[in-house]
Amino acid sequence: MLLYRRLMTAALALFLCVEWGPLSAERGRWGIASGDPFVKEVALTFDDGPREHGMQELMAVLKEQDVHATFFLVGKFAERYAPITLSLAAAGHEIANHSYTHPKLYRLWVEKIMREAERCDEVVEGLGLRKTRFLRPPGGGFNLKVLNAMRRMGLRLGLWSLNSADYTGRPKEEIVRLVTRSVRPGTVVLMHSGVPNTVAALPEIITALRARGYRFVRLDDLWNGGRV
Numbered sequence: 001m002l003l004y005r006r007l008m009t010a011a012l013a014l015f016l017c018v019e020w021g022p023l024s025a026e027r028g029r030w031g032i033a034s035g036d037p038f039v040k041e042v043a044l045t046f047d048d049g050p051r052e053h054g055m056q057e058l059m060a061v062l063k064e065q066d067v068h069a070t071f072f073l074v075g076k077f078a079e080r081y082a083p084i085t086l087s088l089a090a091a092g093h094e095i096a097n098h099s100y101t102h103p104k105l106y107r108l109w110v111e112k113i114m115r116e117a118e119r120c121d122e123v124v125e126g127l128g129l130r131k132t133r134f135l136r137p138p139g140g141g142f143n144l145k146v147l148n149a150m151r152r153m154g155l156r157l158g159l160w161s162l163n164s165a166d167y168t169g170r171p172k173e174e175i176v177r178l179v180t181r182s183v184r185p186g187t188v189v190l191m192h193s194g195v196p197n198t199v200a201a202l203p204e205i206i207t208a209l210r211a212r213g214y215r216f217v218r219l220d221d222l223w224n225g226g227r228v
């Protein structure tokens with residue numbers, strides 16, 4: 001299953017890089033799975049938040065390390081834990097769209113897909129924050145219906161090129177090892193909100209990568225110097 005997910009992620013990343021990625025003339029059209037392979041930048045992305053537990057710890061580590069990240073929020077959680085959503089934005093993190101109820105978007109009709117993304121945005125904008133620029137379909141699965149819906153909404157696909165697999169309950173040491181060994185210039189790292197082992201792994205990951213000359217950026221910065 002893990003191998004399948006890795007293969008799927010790699011295929012998606014390749015698909016975007018070859019067809020519509022940062023190096024192509026069509027840059028900006030569909031989405032991003034990684035940044036410039038010649039620039040030592042890495043984007044940390046956290047899915048499925050805000051969670052009831054573990055968010056303060058995560059935000060504290062990122063603040064301590066002076067790292068701005070991208071949070072793909074599930075709309076209904078962003079609504080339920082509105083103060084956390086607001087503090088993420090106030091701390092300088094990018095708020096991105098992970099649908100409203102976290103369904104497999106590719107199974108829905110285009111109108112339903114749009115509604116899922118819109119409802120997430122309604123929560124975000126209702127809190128006075130700016131509309132999201134990137135959508136990450138739950139599970140990373142998408143098809144032409146999803147792309148069509150996103151294009152109609154002016155959203156871009158925000159995928160990843162390195163899966164930390166932190167949702168499997170793997171120990172902190174494994175997360176540190178996997179991420180520090182696999183990061184390359186332009187890597188987008190998939191992590192999750194509210195995972196204690198991820199929070200514990202972050203200081204070592206950040207320190208190790210900075211020592212190798214990496215800069216931590218948000219997805220919108222990785223995309224186009226923030227001019228999305």
Ligand SMILES: [Zn+2]
Pocket residue numbers: 047048098102138139
């Ligand atoms: Zn998710």
